[in-house]
Amino acid sequence: MNPIVQLQNVEKQFGTELVVKGIDLEVEKGEFLTILGPSGCGKTTTLRMIAGFETPTDGQILLEGQNVVDIPPYRRDVNTVFQSYALFPHMTIYENVAYGLRMKGVPKSAQSQRVQEVLHMVQLESLGNRKPMQLSGGQQQRVAVARALVNNPKVLLLDEPLGALDLKLRKQMQIELKHLQQQLGVTFIYITHDQEEALTMSDRIAVMNQGRIEQVAAPKDIYENPQSKYVADFIGETNLLEVKILSHAGPGVVLDFLGKKLGGRMGNNQAMAERMILSVRPERIRVSKEVDPDWPFALSGRVEEMIFVGSIIRTMVRLTDGMQIFTMTPSQGKASLVKGDQVWLSWEEEDGIVIGA
């Protein structure tokens, strides 16, 4: 089956500034795809091009195989949930939701049935007569989703839809949106700068940086197998070490880090080079007070700081050569380490990922 949305070498230039630098992306039908990136990386512009609010300066956007670059937003079967919700302030909730049906010329009776259905879906049946101003932020957000879903769009575009909500409500809405998406089977293209949100909700994540897509993969895959230094750093937390490759056998490599030998494996699609980066997730690092003969490689250092963050403890270790490494361990009843302890750091070869510098 063909992908429902295809971006082929899409480029967007504002004035002299190239905001989107030729991206390729395929979104499968029924998929929840998140475009994740820092502000100003071009993700919103990309979404606006799919919606039809911006015209790409180069490349093609295919919707079900048809190039839609020259089709205005009002004739595209995609709908948008705006960051500011963009509810029509002068209309009631009912009128807001019915708007799309009205534009399609759906008869009044059918309109009312469909509006009730969609409002029920977002649990706002009773608020149809209110004006947007009279609703809470969370309720406004639901209306925005209901309004965008009323016409059964092929693709729903969501531009940081939860950005204005407080943390608790945001977490709740994440789950609700995900359920709604699974229940309806509508393709979602979701924009966020919050990596945790992306990991929670998405089937696949496209990480964007400076107008380019760095990697597209499932959340677990993107976490376990970052293909660039940027992705490794942006998704989750990591320690990045500059290393040289000494030898390799299969995926496993032996590395030189300031004269010490370390173990790791080559990341996917990485070209071997003189200088590489080793990424080690903090929770994969084993901290012990003695050298364990079973572990072939280890770095020594001194515990500099221990921060208690509820369920975990973050430990900062200063290596003998001066670099700082941090680790995360589940917090237990009594702390096994104290500040100033001499410790050894080690990890499985599998957990040290070598990527291009």
Place this chain on the structure above:
Amino acid sequence: MQDEPSLSVMKPEHPPKHRKRIWRPRLLILLIPPIIWLSVFLFIPYVTLFINSFWKVDFGTIVHDFSFDNYKKFFTNPLYYGTFLKTLRIAAWVTFFSILLSYPLAYFIHFKIKKNKQLFYTLVIIPLWVSYLVRAYAWKIVLGQDGILNNFLLAIGIIHKPVEIFLYSPYAVILALTHIYTPWVLMSIYTSLEHIPRDVLEASKDLGAGRFRTFFHIVIPLSLPGVIAGATFAFVLTMGDFLAPQLLGGTSSMMVSNVVYSLFGVANNWPLGSTIGIVTLVVVLGILQLTHRLEKRTASFEDGTRGR
């Protein structure tokens, strides 16, 4: 002109503006009618005025004989340049007094009134809407020979017979025009005070500045763009006034617009009137340009006075 409180329809952030092709048909449809109108009824009249300023009058008719005589006359005859300088002086006084009066009131309404602030503000700017003529004329009743001021002073014995000096003097003109333009200046200052974030003032006090130092170091500099905008308005409008001097001022307080008025009327010398009009216009445009720059330079918040 009106300042509105934030509504929730306000922009959350700036969506990328259109930056596609520059001259689009939709833009032209919007732009061409006002441009044609302004060309015909603004640009052409001013150009005509400019051209007229080089002709001369001979026995009551305009002679199309190009010369700079009118300009020479203006800059050499004290009747003309003197009146012009006097006009500038009067305008400066009016501006000065308008600021002096409106700043405390604006400050008071914004910082001291807690309840019904909006109502007070509205009350203060209502006079903006009230007929200019009514307001100028009102002073005639107050200052006239048989007016309130004279009778009041008679009653308390300061004077023994009605005096005429209140009316028909430059002071009456300055007083009336100050009264007329104070609400304008006030509106402008009030808007700029409104845009000073309260936490900036709190920060200043937190850092040890008392209310006077906070006022001089924080409030005044941040409200400067509003003061400049209001002052420009008062100054320029006073420069063009001819009704108040005629109504309240008498011959000794003729301003430059009265000269233009009579040259286009009884004196029937349009070319010279045009010359004075052009000189006034150039000076006004110069002032506008200057204050526009000053306003920009003193503005601490993005988008001039509209920083939130």
Place this chain on the structure above:
Amino acid sequence: MSRRFKPDWVHAGLTVTAVLVFAFIYLPMIVVVFYSFSENAVNSFPIQSWSTKWYGVLMHDRALLDSFQNSLIVAVAGTLIGLLLGIPAAFAVDRFQFPGKALFERIVLLPMILPGIITGVAMMSIFVLSGLHLSLVSILLGHGTFLIAIVMTQVYARLKRLNRSIEEASMDLGATRMKTFFLITLPNIRTAIIGASLLSFTLSLDEIAVSYFLTGRDLTLPVQIWAMLRRGITPEVNAISTIIFVFSVVMIVIVTRLSRDKSEA
């Protein structure tokens, strides 16, 4: 706290100043209102006896009533011109980037700030030189020119604050540009347009500097009042001034209500 018992001289001084300035702004107008009910033909102080006779005189002053009618015609037509040209100008400035935009904005606003007398004599010159008669039409053209600026400023201020994404949402939901304009944009700037209309109407009704030079046989109300004033003070002017004052107050109350209309947010 011992401070609480100390009189706050600064605050007191500020309050007194504020009250005095407030009085200065209002007193003259209140004087006019009082004198309009004085029976005497001379504005003497204190008022001897009260009467509404000047309002009666007003109602039978043919010239004054005619000038009022002329003013209404000019104000309504001028407001329409202002709306017809000012709204498109506001949209052009808000929605588009084009070369000379800043200049365009400033030129549109010029008639609002340039001395009326210069605009007046300049326009009179072209009318007379081109052999056209001065009439209500010439006054109307003069007014239209500065009313464009009034409407543009008011509507532009609202447009700047309008969340553009509601228009995008509308198009996203299947509405064409036209439909979006009438169903979404217009209802959201409606009060600004009404406010601009009332403001234009009031300003036109009150305008005298430009009108004075463009007046032909038919006078507008302010020009007529001016003529009466030049002939000497007549208490009738107090009465008409009071009516204008009350009318202005009603207008501004409506406009401020509209521009602060919360329900439309």
